[in-house]
Structures are given as C-alpha cells and as structure tokens.
Amino acid sequence: MPTCPFCGFTGKLTAEHVFGNWLSRIGLDLEPMAHGAGPLNRVGQDLGVRPPFRQTVRVCGGCNNGWMSRLEAVAARVLTPFILGEAGQIAAEDAGAVAAWVQKTALTAMLVSSETQRSAGYGLPQSEYRGLSNARDEMQPLPASQFWVGGYTGESRLASTWVTPLTVTASELSEPDRPQGYAMTIVLGQLLLHGVRFTTPSLQVEVTTRQELPQLWPPAEQVAWSSGMPVDDAAYLGFAAGKDLRSMERHIEVRPWKPATELPESRTVGSMVELPTACGKHVVYYPAGLVDEALRGRFYAFGTACECGTAYLVQTEPDGAHCKAVNSVDVISELYESLPGREVVLEDQHGMFPCKRLPEASER
Numbered sequence: 001m002p003t004c005p006f007c008g009f010t011g012k013l014t015a016e017h018v019f020g021n022w023l024s025r026i027g028l029d030l031e032p033m034a035h036g037a038g039p040l041n042r043v044g045q046d047l048g049v050r051p052p053f054r055q056t057v058r059v060c061g062g063c064n065n066g067w068m069s070r071l072e073a074v075a076a077r078v079l080t081p082f083i084l085g086e087a088g089q090i091a092a093e094d095a096g097a098v099a100a101w102v103q104k105t106a107l108t109a110m111l112v113s114s115e116t117q118r119s120a121g122y123g124l125p126q127s128e129y130r131g132l133s134n135a136r137d138e139m140q141p142l143p144a145s146q147f148w149v150g151g152y153t154g155e156s157r158l159a160s161t162w163v164t165p166l167t168v169t170a171s172e173l174s175e176p177d178r179p180q181g182y183a184m185t186i187v188l189g190q191l192l193l194h195g196v197r198f199t200t201p202s203l204q205v206e207v208t209t210r211q212e213l214p215q216l217w218p219p220a221e222q223v224a225w226s227s228g229m230p231v232d233d234a235a236y237l238g239f240a241a242g243k244d245l246r247s248m249e250r251h252i253e254v255r256p257w258k259p260a261t262e263l264p265e266s267r268t269v270g271s272m273v274e275l276p277t278a279c280g281k282h283v284v285y286y287p288a289g290l291v292d293e294a295l296r297g298r299f300y301a302f303g304t305a306c307e308c309g310t311a312y313l314v315q316t317e318p319d320g321a322h323c324k325a326v327n328s329v330d331v332i333s334e335l336y337e338s339l340p341g342r343e344v345v346l347e348d349q350h351g352m353f354p355c356k357r358l359p360e361a362s363e364r
C-alpha cells in the first residue's frame with residue numbers, strides 16, 4: 001500500500017504539485033525550460049526540460065487538500081508580487097506560513113527522486129516529513145531553522161528547488177559521517193527564498209548570509225522585498241550549496257557536507273550534459289535523456305574519449321555520472337563490452353549514442 005511521506009497515511013494517494021498550480025496563473029513565461037530539484041542539481045537530480053510547474057509527487061488527500069493547500073494559499077497571496085518583481089512587504093504574521101511553505105516545497109521536491117535514491121541517502125530524513133505534518137496547525141517551519149528572502153537576477157532559472165546537506169563543525173575537526181542540517185533554496189521568477197534547518201538541534205548555530213538578506217524567520221518586524229545583495233547566475237551555485245552561510249559563532253563553521261557536494265560539476269548544454277573528465281582539460285558529452293532515466297532509477301554505462309585521446313568508462317548513478325575507469329580506447333572498449341546489460345542506442349539531433357542499460361541491483 002502506498003504511504004503518505006508526510007503523515008504516514010496508508011492508502012490511495014493524490015498528486016501534489018511540487019510548485020503549486022497558482023504559479024501557472026500569475027503571468028510568468030511558461031515556455032518549457034530546464035528544471036532543477038535535489039540535493040545539489042548534479043546530473044542525477046536535474047529534472048530535465050519540461051513545461052514548468054507540472055512536476056507532481058504522491059501525498060495523501062488529507063495533507064494535499066489540508067495543511068499543504070493552506071500554506072499554498074498564503075504563499076500565493078504573499079509571494080506573487082515578488083515573483084513578478086514588484087517591491088513590497090511581508091507582514092510578521094505571514095512569516096511563519098511562508099517559511100513553512102519553503103520547507104514544505106523543499107521536502108516535496110525531494111520526493112521527486114526515487115525511493116531507492118532516498119534510501120541511499122539522497123534525500124531528507126523521514127522525521128522531517130513527519131515533523132512538519134505533525135505541526136500542521138502551527139503554520140510554522142520546523143524548529144531550529146532560519147529563513148531569508150532575497151532577489152534573484154539570473155536568467156537561467158524560472159523555478160528551482162535545491163537542498164544541500166550541511167555540517168556544523170569547529171574548523172579543525174574532520175568531516176562528520178552524516179550531515180547535521182540542510183539548506184533549502186527556492187527560486188521563483190525574481191524571488192529567492194533560502195532557509196537552513198538543523199536536524200541535530202543541539203548543534204544549531206545562528207547564521208547570516210554573505211548577501212545580508214533580510215531574515216524572514218524567526219520573525220522580526222515586517223520584511224521588505226527586496227533588500228540585500230541579489231543573487232545572479234554566477235553566484236547561484238555557491239549560494240544554493242550553502243557556501244554563503246556565515247556562522248555567528250566564533251570557531252564554529254556551517255558548511256556544505258562534503259560527500260554530497262564534492263562531486264564533479266556537470267551542466268546541461270542543449271540536450272547534452274557536459275561532464276568534466278579526469279584529464280583536467282576536456283569535457284565529454286552525453287544525452288540529457290540519461291538524466292531522466294537516472295531519476296527513474298535506470299542507470300547506464302558508456303565509453304567515451306576526450307580530445308587528448310584518453311578514454312573513459314562512465315556510469316550514471318543516483319547522484320550523477322561517475323567516471324569508473326580511465327585508460328586507452330582499447331581497454332575502455334573491452335571493459336564496456338564485458339559489462340552486463342543490454343546495449344541501447346539513444347538517438348537525438350546530435351546523432352547516435354550507444355550505451356548499456358545496467359541491470360537493477362536486485363538482478364545483479
């Protein structure tokens with residue numbers, strides 16, 4: 001029986017929009033465009049190109065039509081002008097619901113990744129979902145959290161949700177084996193929303209942002225939009241990765257949890273994904289369709305070579321494409337041939353792209 005990730009209800013679930021349907025009706029450009037969601041929009045988390053605001057996940061009718069819909073109503077009323085770039089204020093009495101909406105949207109976007117990916121740790125703990133659902137009547141985010149509002153002046157995102165795991169450490173200490181919190185970033189039109197939540201409350205530290213964004217939660221007085229330094233496309237990746245968070249406590253740092261963030265960065269170029277190679281000088285490309293496949297839990301291997309003649313065996317995994325071997329073209333071809341799985345040829349305007357569909361873990 002399907003289970004609602006938020007309240008634990010077992011039974012028939014309904015489709016909840018990651019971004020509420022109201023966003024389709026406020027006059028934003030609805031051209032299909034690249035969407036992102038996930039713990040860092042590495043390759044495996046890019047949602048591919050589709051008309052905006054269509055992405056849905058499964059939650060129960062009680063959550064969908066109850067507290068989630070109440071949060072959507074507040075967000076639509078308060079945020080619509082800012083999304084369209086009109087200056088204004090957020091009243092203190094709306095701050096809790098808006099911050100809770102940011103948290104709800106981040107948690108919901110994380111549900112886009114498959115069950116397998118989430119159980120592999122590419123997602124947020126179930127207690128986050130239950131906690132927000134249990135506090136449904138408070139119209140507030142989970143405790144030990146802070147939220148900010150700002151402006152987005154970039155061009156390449158219309159709607160995007162990012163979640164980055166964070167650690168809280170004294171700088172000398174080594175990397176903890178699990179994150180102690182996470183940063184959430186939402187872009188909608190010209191509006192930027194950012195939040196942190198410490199899942200280990202004893203490690204909560206007060207933080208600010210490099211952009212000196214006005215704090216939405218915990219609430220002060222009314223918040224003016226927009227003030228603070230806007231975030232453009234050049235600054236966005238670092239910002240969403242939590243790199244602009246500043247701890248207010250001496251000797252304590254809040255920073256991205258390395259295992260989640262130190263993956264090689266990829267970006268999408270047309271319908272091809274660019275992957276930096278181990279030679280350090282070149283990139284190789286593969287079809288963005290493999291990203292969609294990875295989101296559905298289907299993984300592939302392919303051989304490729306860069307300009308310097310070095311060949312690579314690449315496999316897609318829940319968190320992106322990984323280079324599995326670096327060698328001569330002959331050796332990589334042999335390795336590729338020896339892999340289990342069925343060869344398929346993907347075809348698009350760039351040509352033919354042979355790759356192997358890897359057997360599911362259970363079939364191996």
Ligand SMILES: [Zn+2]
Pocket residue numbers: 004005006007008009059060061062063064
């Ligand atoms: Zn529910």
Ligand SMILES: [Zn+2]
Pocket residue numbers: 277279280281282306307308309310
């Ligand atoms: Zn090279």
Ligand SMILES: [Zn+2]
Pocket residue numbers: 317318319320322
């Ligand atoms: Zn991996």
